[in-house]
Amino acid sequence: MRTDNYAGHDYYQLDEWLTEEHKLIRDTARAWVKKEVSPIIEDAAENCAFPKHLLPGLGEIGAFGPYIPEEYGGAGLDQISYGLIMQELERCDSGLRSTASVQSSLVMYPIWKYGSEEQRKKYLPKLASGEWMGCFGLTEPDHGSNPGGMTTNFKEDGDHVILNGAKMWISNAPFAQVAVVWAKNEAGRIKGILVERGMEGFSTPTMKGKWSLRASDTGELIFDNVRVPKENILPGRDGLGAPLSCLDSARYGIAWGAIGAALDCYDVALQYSKERQQFDRPIGGFQLQQKKLAEMITEITKAQLLTYRLGTLRNEGRATSAQISMAKRNNVETALNVAREARQMLGGMGITGEYPIMRHMMNLESVVTYEGTHDIHLLITGLDVTGLNAFT
Amino acid sequence: MNILVCISQAPDTTSRIAFTNGDKEFDPNGVQFIVNPYDEWYALVRALELKEAGGGTVTTLTVGDASTDPVIRKALAIGADAAVRVDFKPTDSMQTARLIAAHAEGKGYDLILCGKETIDYNGSVVPGMVAALLDLPYVALGTKLEVANGVATVMREVTGGEEEVEVTLPAVVSAAKGMAEQRIPNMRGIMSARTKPLQVEAGSADAATVVRTFSLPEDKGSCKMIPADQAEELIRLLREEAKVI
Numbered sequence: 220m221r222t223d224n225y226a227g228h229d230y231y232q233l234d235e236w237l238t239e240e241h242k243l244i245r246d247t248a249r250a251w252v253k254k255e256v257s258p259i260i261e262d263a264a265e266n267c268a269f270p271k272h273l274l275p276g277l278g279e280i281g282a283f284g285p286y287i288p289e290e291y292g293g294a295g296l297d298q299i300s301y302g303l304i305m306q307e308l309e310r311c312d313s314g315l316r317s318t319a320s321v322q323s324s325l326v327m328y329p330i331w332k333y334g335s336e337e338q339r340k341k342y343l344p345k346l347a348s349g350e351w352m353g354c355f356g357l358t359e360p361d362h363g364s365n366p367g368g369m370t371t372n373f374k375e376d377g378d379h380v381i382l383n384g385a386k387m388w389i390s391n392a393p394f395a396q397v398a399v400v401w402a403k404n405e406a407g408r409i410k411g412i413l414v415e416r417g418m419e420g421f422s423t424p425t426m427k428g429k430w431s432l433r434a435s436d437t438g439e440l441i442f443d444n445v446r447v448p449k450e451n452i453l454p455g456r457d458g459l460g461a462p463l464s465c466l467d468s469a470r471y472g473i474a475w476g477a478i479g480a481a482l483d484c485y486d487v488a489l490q491y492s493k494e495r496q497q498f499d500r501p502i503g504g505f506q507l508q509q510k511k512l513a514e515m516i517t518e519i520t521k522a523q524l525l526t527y528r529l530g531t532l533r534n535e536g537r538a539t540s541a542q543i544s545m546a547k548r549n550n551v552e553t554a555l556n557v558a559r560e561a562r563q564m565l566g567g568m569g570i571t572g573e574y575p576i577m578r579h580m581m582n583l584e585s586v587v588t589y590e591g592t593h594d595i596h597l598l599i600t601g602l603d604v605t606g607l608n609a610f611t
Numbered sequence: 612m613n614i615l616v617c618i619s620q621a622p623d624t625t626s627r628i629a630f631t632n633g634d635k636e637f638d639p640n641g642v643q644f645i646v647n648p649y650d651e652w653y654a655l656v657r658a659l660e661l662k663e664a665g666g667g668t669v670t671t672l673t674v675g676d677a678s679t680d681p682v683i684r685k686a687l688a689i690g691a692d693a694a695v696r697v698d699f700k701p702t703d704s705m706q707t708a709r710l711i712a713a714h715a716e717g718k719g720y721d722l723i724l725c726g727k728e729t730i731d732y733n734g735s736v737v738p739g740m741v742a743a744l745l746d747l748p749y750v751a752l753g754t755k756l757e758v759a760n761g762v763a764t765v766m767r768e769v770t771g772g773e774e775e776v777e778v779t780l781p782a783v784v785s786a787a788k789g790m791a792e793q794r795i796p797n798m799r800g801i802m803s804a805r806t807k808p809l810q811v812e813a814g815s816a817d818a819a820t821v822v823r824t825f826s827l828p829e830d831k832g833s834c835k836m837i838p839a840d841q842a843e844e845l846i847r848l849l850r851e852e853a854k855v856i
Contacts, residue, residue, distance in 0.1 A: 239681045281798030
């Protein structure tokens, strides 16, 4: 395994827009990743083994719900801090970032925004420290891009509800202590329910055979007449807008994360191009290689500008779902293109585990699909600019 | 025990080094500064370990202008209780040492810990000068440091072995690799650093030396790769081109 000498790339001096605290938070996440994750990530991905021992460390660097207020165990940071942490995690591995963004945006965020005070106090501090992990159940085997068609449902039974159905492609499911599950009540209205591990009839089988996000655990959530106390229902909001607002937060984190993956691929390709000699000179001196590198850093810089602006809008509570969709879609596509070009620059070495590029590329095939596919985000922008719905 | 840790900033090792003002000054433009690693990883962390084991306070002292505040905040995020910055941009070690000594005089610090050197100027003389100015004992290049009953025991590397030194506090010790392990700040530390005191003191002192000029080392020649099965070619090049054999 190579030594991780990554030092970041800031072609347009965007660091000048960051506060000293932003930089300290980013550099802390970067230092932690280099010390704790870089040395083991290739093995974890190769063995398809989620490195659970990293969870307390992720909690310590503030990767779990950094924008959650301090009274609930969070760090009370702004959205740019959250983005920078996600960027540094995905710079190492999209699976690592996925674990943290699910915990932050899809578990802690709905409990903070839509939970009761009792629910916030019970769950958020444990989730912030990594003592407890959570997962988010929206996607079903037959309902991916169309979550509103979900069939998971619950019926009232005194002071409990009886939950039935199944969720699929759920990050963190195999080890999570709590699942935020979206299900329809008898009137067909979507509500969020906190389902805890150990409740009878609730199981979380691991999904095997992934060639992507191998260092992150993915599973199913199966509910077979699970009796859940009514006090576990999120009271603050119902309807599809509730889970979609969580996805806004997660997609925002992905927009930053994807820049991290792109930066790592660019960094590796740039270094390699200066060292690798063919025809008696470094390949970085050839025009075709320079075209690749120049286009990579151009696209990365554009993504950085787009995303920083999105962060300031989000800090002010003004970022729209459609703006977040644009950034998620653009940045993941940029990261995939950078990974593919970087892979070519490394020739045969690019397909090996000596370098992170192939792992990033395989991971990004999930990232371009989850939390709204590439095509669905295109339709969101299309709907936003025309006012005409092209989904159905 | 009250410990003073001297914290300096230094350019990140990946920085491109350039000079200005007729090559008489280091050009900080575009340079990313970090906490001098010997100060951060060894002196500060060992001070924090001693405080955690035996109580007391850890105060950092930096001689520099406001551009050094980010590295001071990092030291606070790692765990120092308070920070002092002497608002002066030094040009040599004597100036820095005089200002550190002027601050420390009469403050009752039991131990003054410094990194063994800064990774930019590599002078390694500030801690010794501080000790001399304060008339305190000095142990240089400690790789281990224990304190009990007002006595510090310092392990030092010497040629071919190790030396164990005892010194009665107060004293000045400079920290070399091995004294502690790097600590990455956690989010709690970063948050609490916002409200920890950073006291700025005025100060000035005379320098003992004047820098006439800085220059960069010559570029390393390009690397020529010789396939492993062409040893004769390697020997020919070493003899005829490099002229080293």
